[in-house]
Amino acid sequence: MVYLDDKDIEQRILAEVADIHTTPTGAYNIRVNGKAQSRNSTANIQITSREDGSGININIKDGTRNETCCIPVVIAASGHKETVTNEFFIGEDCDVVIVAGCGIHNCGSQDSEHHGMHRFHVGKNSHVKYLERHYGETEHGTSGGNIMNPSTELFLEEGAHVEMETTQIRGIDSTRRSTSAEVKAGASIVIKERLLTNGTQFAESDLTARLIGEDSSANIISRSVATDNSRIKFVSNIVGAAPCSGHTECDAIIAGDAKVLAVPALDADHPDAALIHEAAIGKIAGEQLMKLETLGLTAEEAEAAIIDGFLK
Amino acid sequence: MLTVKNLRYDVADEELGQVDIIRDITMEVPDGQFVVITGPNGGGKSSLAKCIAGVYHPTGGRILFGEQDITDLSITERARLGISFAFQQPVRFKGIEVFDLLKLASGDKTLSVGAACQYLSEVGLCAKDYINREVDASLSGGELKRIEIATVLARKSRLSIFDEPEAGIDLWSFSNLIRAFEKIKSETNGSIVIISHQERILEIADRIVVIERGLVKAQGTKEEILPGLLGTDSAYPSCHMADQEGGAF
Ligand SMILES: Nc1ncnc2c1ncn2[C@@H]1O[C@H](COP(=O)(O)OP(=O)(O)OP(=O)(O)O)[C@@H](O)[C@H]1O
């Protein structure tokens, strides 16, 4: 056990990123300031350190159902920089929930950085729900930045289904996120991304789905809000190399002097690939604000309610 | 309750120059009464309602709510004084659920599911199916319209204004809708203004105001106004037709 000076900070961050309030049940690995603080494997989910020390491997046995694996990361030391690789080997016919997330509490003047690489091998007919939450906070009057560059690679075997939800709301000064998925026959992936930037933050998300098997599908739904002087760049690319269906939806709200760039690409490599892209970027509609004002909300309360709903 | 005095509203149009939308409207909504505003399409009814709710800023005249002059107040201030407005074309919100909207409307963050369901039932929606639906493009026109009305019911205001509440609502729920209006009236002891082209709504009015080309063409009790409206071939029957053909939106 590593005891931090301030156990409260750690507890609060774990609650933010992984909804952990007491010791979690099921398999878990909690990493604090670069070290495994606690770990638990179960009969079906084995967590082991990688030989090169770069992170952990998670092995999930065939047929594992209704189990959860939780692997949050906390950085509470200013200036801590780390690169972690975690690899998931998920057997066939599983139905599991994986919760990852990283929270940074920066109390000093140096940048804290977390580069996390997650690679998923999802076996035939397995269902995986993957939740990832990024959270940052800076102590008042300090100048250290919080930087996160997560990258996720997913390989879906036949009939597999992955639902990935990522959320990053305030607190992360700079992020470059890259996600790629390779989807075989009958497999499907749904990626939901939620992003809010403020101040002078910058966020870039690059998503690629390669649909390589018959009846594979991908649905990428991005909702982002850029406020103040922040910037968001969203790049999506769906490659249809088989009879498949792909859909991306990028919806962004801009406020203040923020900027949003959406770069959608559809690449139909097969005559029976059906690919759709939708994108909409704009301010909050005046009508929406007015409607909520007629319910008694102030303009500021109305804007907050609209953004909260949008990112829910 | 509400007094509108010599109201004017014009907008500057690039091609047409100044467009007079409301030219001179003076009318009154007495305490605890049903006032129905009717008249041909484009006559200025919605614009009048928006001026009362504070969505539009009139270019002349005054609006009094009780004794208070509210002409220069914001939408929020008027809402907090007790004015509610159900839009003719309700707004959609991505991500906001019906339950969220009802909580905001009632001003009660801890509004129970039961209480929220009650409002939905009053507008003829099976509450269970709708409470967690998003108020987005997936709702049909009629569903959205009913939810809009439910948000106003939830506010229990002293003055509730409904802009063509019946548009897009099927016949079955029509009588329920009228019952819902009667319920707010008795619960809040408030006044209700309904903009409508429907005879059945005109029939429940205490007072009727006919608006045409930005002016009050006639106003008075139902007994004074209704026979004249139904008996002539004024613009009213033609907008009645247009309303039925066009449906809600
Ligand atoms: N913001 C605006 N700019 C320009 N013209 C407007 C504006 N708002 C309303 N108008 C015009 O003013 C007139 C009155 O519109 P309003 O919506 O008040 O009519 P209405 O009586 O509610 O009609 P309906 O029965 O069709 O709902 C219309 O001719 C409309 O086109």
Ligand SMILES: [Mg+2]
């Ligand atoms: Mg109208």
